[in-house]
Amino acid sequence: MVEQDWVGERFAEHQDRLHAMAYRMLGSPGEAEDAVQEAWLRVSRAGTGQVENPGGWLTTIVARVCLNMLEARRNRREDSAGALPDEPQTGIRPTGPSGPEDEALMADSVGVALMVVLDALTPAERLAFVLHDVFAVSFAEIGPIIDRSPAAARQLASRARRRVQGAAGASDAARSAKREIVEAFLAASRDGDFAALVELLDPDAVVGDLRGGEEVAAFFAGRAQAARLALVDGVPAAVWSHLGRPKAVMTFTVDGDRVTRIDVDTDPDRIRDLDIVVLPADGGERR
Structure with missing residues (x-):
């Protein structure tokens, strides 16, 4: 009972962040909620004796659930490009040279264009970009989630980032007009x-x-x-x-x-x- 209480407390502590992460990876509030619920079922059944970093542990579980959902979506050849973000967008795309903080805000600033571009990425590219650029997860942590080395995860995120940057410019021009x-x-x-x-x-x-x-x-x-x-x-x-x-x-x-x-x-x-x-x-x- 004590261990179950500990798991419930840690999950509640990180739930908002987990939901935000799932939303950005999946592009759908409903699917994000499903992913978080599935993650809860997994963690509630898991042993926690070796868990030293609850936030990282929960992030990994939710990310793997989202990866499975993205791969299933891709296999079904679903067209989810019309999904629109429902939550407030707070990022501002920089006009000058970008640093880590600027890249971390980019995803929110692109809006609809981002969702379209993310749907065109492979599940591994999408996770690598969202986890690193939006949620500051290290490539050392991302690699095992997508069965890649940290260097390969970095390359996937970089490739996705270039496509998102192009979408940001096109989206800004369209909004301005x-x-x-x-x-x-x-x-x-x-x-x-x-x-x-x-x-x-x-x-x-x-x-x-x-x-x-x-x-x-x-x-x-x-x-x-x-x-x-x-x-x-x-x-x-x-x-x-x-x-x-x-x-x-x-x-x-x-x-x-x-x-x-x-x-x-x-x-x-x-x-x-x-x-x-x-x-x-x-x-x-x-x-």
Whole structure:
């Protein structure tokens, strides 16, 4: 009983980190929860007499569970590239030379592009990159998990990092262009500039039951007075708030330099789960 209590206490102590690690390796909150539950079943049955580093021991077990799940996913040829991160993204990609701390933050900053790139990596590449660059696990510890030498694990992480860096640049460029379009749309809407709205909208633009660029432009002309530019789960969007609380979120689908679709979500439960960062006029950020 004493040993079981010790295991339960150590697992509870590290559970948040284990879940975050599983989430970044698997890209799905549900699968991350399954991985942590499977890890708990394993550790609750294991002997702990030789455990000197509980955090490292638990990390290894969760990583191996995730590796098995990734390999099974790959074998089933699942296409999980559409999985989007649900938790807040706090990293900021550096613009200058990168050091270890910068690389450790990179994964969170890439957002959706990261998830797409990670799904294209082999399970071993994915684990080596996430464990080392995001969670600072040494290659000496990573090697046995993926049945590689530390040097081979380092090479796998380096290869994955190069692909992620490329995705980060592409993602930043796409977000920057979309941000300009959304910002221009909100300005034209606030000013009631019908011509500018038509120019920004695709001729076949859709908003709810509205169809066609001119119809959508007529609806939005003069309407977005209280809407503010924001990042919603890292993507440029617009948010309307009341008494400091987001009440409506407008997301934009952009093709080239035109808006093809606008979705307005007012469901409080869905909005509560979003990571919303309102962008003031000076280009800063506030949550």
